[in-house]
Amino acid sequence: MIGEGASSLSESASTEQELDNQKITDLAQSAVFVANPKFVRMRDQNDNSQVGIARGPLRTNNTRLHRFEAWAQGSPEQKGWTRDSPREPPPFCAAPTQKARDMCPAPFRLRT
Amino acid sequence: MYNAKAYSAGSPTSPLAPATISRREPTEHDVQIEILFCGVCHSDLHQARNEWSGVMPTVYPCVPGHEIVGRVTRVGAAVQGFKPGDLAAVGCMVDSDRTCPECQAGLEQFCPNLTLTYNFPDKHLGGVTYGGYSDSVVVDERFALHVPSNIPLAGAAPLLCAGITTYSPMRHWGVAKGQKVGIVGLGGLGHMGVKFAHALGAHVVVFTTSPNKKDDAIRLGADEVVVSTSADEMQKHTGSFHFILDAVSADHDINAYIQLLRRDGNMTLVGAPEKPLSLSSFGLIMGRRSLSGSPIGGIPETQEMLDFCGAHNIAADVEVIPIQKVNEAYERLLRSDVKYRFSIDMASLKFISS
Numbered sequence: 001m002i003g004e005g006a007s008s009l010s011e012s013a014s015t016e017q018e019l020d021n022q023k024i025t026d027l028a029q030s031a032v033f034v035a036n037p038k039f040v041r042m043r044d045q046n047d048n049s050q051v052g053i054a055r056g057p058l059r060t061n062n063t064r065l066h067r068f069e070a071w072a073q074g075s076p077e078q079k080g081w082t083r084d085s086p087r088e089p090p091p092f093c094a095a096p097t098q099k100a101r102d103m104c105p106a107p108f109r110l111r112t
Numbered sequence: 113m114y115n116a117k118a119y120s121a122g123s124p125t126s127p128l129a130p131a132t133i134s135r136r137e138p139t140e141h142d143v144q145i146e147i148l149f150c151g152v153c154h155s156d157l158h159q160a161r162n163e164w165s166g167v168m169p170t171v172y173p174c175v176p177g178h179e180i181v182g183r184v185t186r187v188g189a190a191v192q193g194f195k196p197g198d199l200a201a202v203g204c205m206v207d208s209d210r211t212c213p214e215c216q217a218g219l220e221q222f223c224p225n226l227t228l229t230y231n232f233p234d235k236h237l238g239g240v241t242y243g244g245y246s247d248s249v250v251v252d253e254r255f256a257l258h259v260p261s262n263i264p265l266a267g268a269a270p271l272l273c274a275g276i277t278t279y280s281p282m283r284h285w286g287v288a289k290g291q292k293v294g295i296v297g298l299g300g301l302g303h304m305g306v307k308f309a310h311a312l313g314a315h316v317v318v319f320t321t322s323p324n325k326k327d328d329a330i331r332l333g334a335d336e337v338v339v340s341t342s343a344d345e346m347q348k349h350t351g352s353f354h355f356i357l358d359a360v361s362a363d364h365d366i367n368a369y370i371q372l373l374r375r376d377g378n379m380t381l382v383g384a385p386e387k388p389l390s391l392s393s394f395g396l397i398m399g400r401r402s403l404s405g406s407p408i409g410g411i412p413e414t415q416e417m418l419d420f421c422g423a424h425n426i427a428a429d430v431e432v433i434p435i436q437k438v439n440e441a442y443e444r445l446l447r448s449d450v451k452y453r454f455s456i457d458m459a460s461l462k463f464i465s466s
Contacts, residue, residue, distance in 0.1 A: 095415075
């Protein structure tokens with residue numbers, strides 16, 4: 001059985017058929033787009049994905065930039081976050097000179 | 113508004129000439145600066161002559177200048193970091209949106225809504241911003257920088273562009289003591305690169321096509337000088353550099369330098385040749401080397417650079433000129449006939465009647 005299956009697969013897997021440019025063009029024209037290709041990943045359509053990138057929201061288009069993580073987790077206003085609030089001190093808060101560190105945003109300056 | 117004296121270009125083909133421009137009265141967060149020196153950058157020439165019309169068409173009259181050093185004359189009621197009499201500097205940017213991730217990270221040079229010091233839409237007065245070829249400038253204190261008192265002001269001016277342009281990539285790529293750093297090209301940018309790399313403790317190698325620049329390179333802080341047209345000399349350094357700063361704006365073979373990087377070494381371009389460069393991908397692949405570019409630096413890093421200059425007594429090597437010589441300076445700039453930067457003494461502007 002295994003042997004037969006393998007034989008069957010090998011027959012159809014590769015016949016070294018060449019696709020010329022015309023065939024590729026024909027194939028492309030016969031393709032039908034059924035949704036916005038931006039959102040056609042499996043985890044976006046079946047509504048039960050448990051995969052989240054960078055702890056972004058599940059069951060939605062869950063690719064988010066990591067710096068907006070807090071925003072994605074809800075109630076940002078309660079946390080005092082704005083969309084662009086940094087979550088951690090920007091690198092220059094640890095600059096080697098005091099005058100450069102003085103430019104650190106106030107909340108982070110107080111903590112250091 | 114008040115009137116300020118300036119030098120402006122009236123068209124792509126006309127020489128810079130005396131002009132009167134409007135500056136805004138300082139608002140509560142603004143600092144008014146009497147400009148003492150302004151460096152001459154090659155960008156000034158490009159913009160005055162509308163040579164970047166494809167990406168940044170010049171609006172006339174154009175008052176160039178983004179290497180500004182001066183003294184604070186007035187401050188707004190909410191200004192905390194400056195008081196009248198302080199030394200202050202302004203570089204290539206005078207504003208940004210302050211809210212985008214780039215601004216929050218102190219990388220205002222990447223802000224999609226930044227305002228450049230000249231030839232950029234002026235949010236306050238309309239029209240475009242006017243640069244430092246002028247007797248004064250008004251700027252939000254966030255974009256004004258403190259100048260160490262121990263460095264000569266004429267030599268401090270070019271730090272605001274040539275200085276930060278070379279300092280920033282070295283900091284980003286972690287240039288440190290014990291590393292081997294190459295500087296390609298010994299001009300306005302390159303000579304600053306040599307000074308910074310030397311002060312950061314690196315072993316500095318200058319690459320030049322001109323053997324007669326050897327003594328100057330050593331004086332500036334280079335440990336070795338390689339004549340880049342000599343294949344034998346180049347071969348000796350294969351695979352040995354942690355970092356190479358390429359400050360050449362003419363067409364040249366970058367692959368010859370990429371071969372000199374060690375594993376994970378980086379070469380950063382700060383010069384901008386007019387034509388696309390040719391790149392052999394294997395030079396990068398074999399050795400996991402990287403090639404990158406870098407524009408100026410953010411405001412906090414620019415302040416850090418100025419403080420670093422104060423601590424290490426670093427300033428640009430300049431030829432001080434009166435503003436009346438600026439057109440001649442442009443012509444000399446085209447011939448690379450300057451060591452290594454022009455700095456305009458803005459006191460000369462006082463002798464021009466408005």
